[in-house]
Amino acid sequence: MLASDxxxxxxxxxxxxxxxxxxxxRVGRRGPDRRTAFADFLAFVSGGLSPDRDPRELRIRFExxxxxxxxxxxxxxxxxxxxxxxxxxxxxxxxxxxxxxxxDHPVIHIVGDPRTPPDEWDLQMMxxxxxxxxxxxxxERRRGVSRGRTDGTMALVGSSAxxxxxxxxxxxxxxxxxxxLIEGESGTGKELVARQIHELSRRTRGAFVAVNxxxxxxxxxxxxxxxxxxRTATGVRGRRGKFEAADGGTLFLDEVSDLSMSAQAKLLRxxxxxxxxxxxxxxxxxxxxxxxxATNRTLSELVQDGRFRxxxxxxxxxxxxxxxxxxxxREDIPELARYFLDxxxxxxxxxxxxxxxxxxxxxxxxxNVRELERVMERAIVxxxxxxxxxxxxxxxxxxxxxxALLPSxxxxxxxRTWGSxxxxxxxxxxxxxxxxxxxxxxxxxxxxxxxxxxxxxxxQIEKNAVGR
Numbered sequence: 238m239l240a241s242d243x244x245x246x247x248x249x250x251x252x253x254x255x256x257x258x259x260x261x262x263r264v265g266r267r268g269p270d271r272r273t274a275f276a277d278f279l280a281f282v283s284g285g286l287s288p289d290r291d292p293r294e295l296r297i298r299f300e301x302x303x304x305x306x307x308x309x310x311x312x313x314x315x316x317x318x319x320x321x322x323x324x325x326x327x328x329x330x331x332x333x334x335x336x337x338x339x340x341d342h343p344v345i346h347i348v349g350d351p352r353t354p355p356d357e358w359d360l361q362m363m364x365x366x367x368x369x370x371x372x373x374x375x376x377e378r379r380r381g382v383s384r385g386r387t388d389g390t391m392a393l394v395g396s397s398a399x400x401x402x403x404x405x406x407x408x409x410x411x412x413x414x415x416x417x418l419i420e421g422e423s424g425t426g427k428e429l430v431a432r433q434i435h436e437l438s439r440r441t442r443g444a445f446v447a448v449n450x451x452x453x454x455x456x457x458x459x460x461x462x463x464x465x466x467x468r469t470a471t472g473v474r475g476r477r478g479k480f481e482a483a484d485g486g487t488l489f490l491d492e493v494s495d496l497s498m499s500a501q502a503k504l505l506r507x508x509x510x511x512x513x514x515x516x517x518x519x520x521x522x523x524x525x526x527x528x529x530x531a532t533n534r535t536l537s538e539l540v541q542d543g544r545f546r547x548x549x550x551x552x553x554x555x556x557x558x559x560x561x562x563x564x565x566x567r568e569d570i571p572e573l574a575r576y577f578l579d580x581x582x583x584x585x586x587x588x589x590x591x592x593x594x595x596x597x598x599x600x601x602x603x604x605n606v607r608e609l610e611r612v613m614e615r616a617i618v619x620x621x622x623x624x625x626x627x628x629x630x631x632x633x634x635x636x637x638x639x640x641a642l643l644p645s646x647x648x649x650x651x652x653r654t655w656g657s658x659x660x661x662x663x664x665x666x667x668x669x670x671x672x673x674x675x676x677x678x679x680x681x682x683x684x685x686x687x688x689x690x691x692x693x694x695x696x697q698i699e700k701n702a703v704g705r
Contacts, residue, residue: 421560443486
């Protein structure tokens with residue numbers, strides 16, 4: 238798990254000023270050398286306890302110091318454990334932090350070199366530093382800092398397999414400086430993913446600069462992205478562009494697919510050279526900026542249609558992340574809805590009724606997470622009681638769900654009658670193939686036959702009529 242290539246380890250730039258110098262590879266290191274290295278690690282981490290420092294620096298120092306102590310590729314203290322890889326990987330280690338946590342289960346996630354497994358000292362050190370990581374997390378939370386939420390944006394909420402896989406991919410991508418392309422429908426949270434990558438990377442102390450490419454006027458593109466020199470034109474003040482503002486940090490180019498062909502050519506040159514020339518300037522300025530681009534359209538299809546430059550596409554598509562739509566992870570909808578309600582608990586404390594939860598899950602959410610957030614805000618304002626009921630939801634959500642149930646409610650049907658009717662619908666959908674219907678319903682063949690034989694009795698019909 239641990240890297241033995243000391244030259245590669247030394248090439249990693251420090252994450253914070255005064256970072257630990259990279260020691261020699263672990264192969265051949267003696268016990269006293271390791272004890273000294275551990276003492277240096279503790280001294281380095283303690284430098285982040287000063288009250289006049291950025292409250293995030295303690296975690297940065299811990300992760301950077303431990304990465305150098307063990308000579309691994311990346312170390313991350315995470316609020317939620319990433320999804321495990323499909324096959325066991327001895328170079329990836331995830332350990333739970335000690336302590337009682339009610340809402341989450343923080344871990345320390347270590348990614349080493351697959352060529353070199355850890356030795357006994359390495360494993361012992363990993364289990365020991367769990368306690369230091371728990372202390373770092375406790376101090377950070379006491380200071381009011383939460384990973385990925387330092388700017389007031391929402392967290393990456395969800396417990397589905399898709400979200401866990403997304404967190405794992407974000408953690409892996411964040412350990413490098415490669416260009417990232419994020420694809421996903423509008424409202425899925427692409428900017429949130431970009432911010433998570435920035436927060437988990439070594440550039441977390443740098444700026445995160447977001448640019449909406451669809452909103453930039455074509456004639457102002459160069460000035461916005463690359464800056465403009467003083468007195469280029471009458472009344473024009475010199476200023477930095479977005480590339481320079483993100484120097485040492487991350488530049489997020491949202492909706493990059495909306496750029497014109499000429500704008501794409503200008504962007505390609507800047508990304509390729511990592512240098513910009515201000516409007517009215519006479520020299521290139523070198524920049525150290527990580528590029529993260531996002532689009533709600535598939536760039537490969539736009540390239541085939543001739544609406545996006547192939548060379549820019551291949552420059553942006555170094556590492557690709559797909560953000561799934563909300564309809565593909567319906568099990569996360571109740572958790573997301575409660576998260577939005579909790580964010581506004583200072584306005585009103587509300588909970589969701591079971592029928593409202595069912596209606597939210599049944600809806601397809603064309604606007605994805607953004608639409609769900611607006612629906613929860615609407616319910617907070619309009620709900621009469623302390624519980625969000627089905628009628629408190631918009632007609633587009635409650636209507637289709639209510640229409641499906643209303644006939645059974647009006648008829649006062651029994652559960653068995655409802656089940657029989659549903660079983661017939663599923664059977665018809667599967668071409669009257671009973672075995673396929675059984676698999677879809679998750680019931681046995683004999684149970685399906687019992688549902689199909691069921692008919693409302695005259696007595697039940699009379700009771701329903703009296704009830705009405």
